[in-house]
Amino acid sequence: MRNLQFSVPENYNGVTVKGFLRGYCQISARMLAKLKRVPKGITADGKLMIATDHLKAGQKVILQLPEDEPYLLLPKDVPAPKVLWEDHDFLVVDKPAGQILYRRPGHEERDTLMASVCTYLGKNGEPSAFRPLYRLDKDTTGIVLLAKNAYAASAAIGKIHKIYYAVCEGILSGCGTVNAPIGLAPGHSLQRMVREDGAPAITHWKVIGSGKNQTLIACSIETGRTHQIRVHMAYLGHPLCGDDFYGGRKDCIFRQALHCGYLKFIHPITKSVVKIPAPFPKDFCTLLSVCNINCTKAVHEMDPETLF
Numbered sequence: 001m002r003n004l005q006f007s008v009p010e011n012y013n014g015v016t017v018k019g020f021l022r023g024y025c026q027i028s029a030r031m032l033a034k035l036k037r038v039p040k041g042i043t044a045d046g047k048l049m050i051a052t053d054h055l056k057a058g059q060k061v062i063l064q065l066p067e068d069e070p071y072l073l074l075p076k077d078v079p080a081p082k083v084l085w086e087d088h089d090f091l092v093v094d095k096p097a098g099q100i101l102y103r104r105p106g107h108e109e110r111d112t113l114m115a116s117v118c119t120y121l122g123k124n125g126e127p128s129a130f131r132p133l134y135r136l137d138k139d140t141t142g143i144v145l146l147a148k149n150a151y152a153a154s155a156a157i158g159k160i161h162k163i164y165y166a167v168c169e170g171i172l173s174g175c176g177t178v179n180a181p182i183g184l185a186p187g188h189s190l191q192r193m194v195r196e197d198g199a200p201a202i203t204h205w206k207v208i209g210s211g212k213n214q215t216l217i218a219c220s221i222e223t224g225r226t227h228q229i230r231v232h233m234a235y236l237g238h239p240l241c242g243d244d245f246y247g248g249r250k251d252c253i254f255r256q257a258l259h260c261g262y263l264k265f266i267h268p269i270t271k272s273v274v275k276i277p278a279p280f281p282k283d284f285c286t287l288l289s290v291c292n293i294n295c296t297k298a299v300h301e302m303d304p305e306t307l308f
Contacts, residue, residue, distance in 0.1 A: 002088065003062055004151060007059070008020060013055070018051035018052065021042070026154070026268065032051070035065075039064075065150065068129040090152060091121070091146045092143060095140075097139045097281065100138045101113045101114060129148070131149075132144055139256055142261055151269075162221070162264075163218055163261060164220075164258060165217070165259045167293070169213070175207065177205075178236065179200075180194040181194065181198030183197060192226055199225055204222070204308055211294075218304070230246050230258065233246075241291075243255075243258075253284075254283075262276070264304075277300075280299075
């Protein structure tokens with residue numbers, strides 16, 4: 001069971017437990033309700049507290065988070081995830097192409113990121129809960145950030161920044177922003193398109209290098225719409241290589257050339273800034289070589305913070 005400790009600052013002197021937890025600690029109303037049901041869920045200096053109690057500056061408030069329900073139906077021989085970074089509250093993994101996050105018809109449960117992560121956590125004696133803080137498409141590779149407890153999941157919202165790398169058809173130069181709403185394409189349940197009545201979507205892009213007739217770009221998104229980068233680049237007339245769903249060619253790569261290659265987030269408990277890169281996968285590097293985009297080394301030596 002995970003325990004969290006917070007010190008009451010001067011500006012919260014005299015504030016109620018509820019006010020401190022909801023304001024300073026950013027505890028959700030749902031989590032607060034759960035903490036009330038946990039034995040010794042909220043204590044201050046060893047004393048059990050209720051929501052209406054008042055706190056003093058300097059007091060140590062300890063929260064004992066409720067235990068997660070175990071994920072019991074773990075398949076055997078599940079491949080371990082590629083772990084990039086981990087602590088008591090978060091797990092960061094590098095998702096390969098072809099792996100879906102959750103089980104769905106036509107796919108074995110053992111092939112999901114959920115099964116891989118839950119098995120890994122279970123073997124390490126940790127609650128096998130699956131809390132991805134965002135999703136990647138099946139054939140998009142790269143970084144996935146997962147929370148190990150409900151508090152970490154809710155408190156990290158709005159503190160996450162990702163950079164994606166993509167190879168698109170045609171030659172682009174400079175940088176730009178696509179501010180175009182995205183909705184379902186008529187007659188489709190999955191394919192998206194830019195349409196006036198769609199949900200707001202904003203993508204920033206910047207050229208890293210170009211080759212024969214393809215361009216490597218970095219992308220930062222302000223919104224998280226399904227297929228957002230893929231749809232926006234197709235809208236510009238530069239679909240991603242391998243993405244035949246949106247007009248790209250598959251002669252050099254057999255999936256959309258899209259990789260989540262950099263993650264930065266503010267840790268809600270330690271308050272530290274965590275920065276994690278993920279190298280390009282093999283097929284992405286092969287594509288760059290075939291397209292004569294000779295900048296892989298430069299990308300890995302580049303500070304992603306300078307891109308956007």
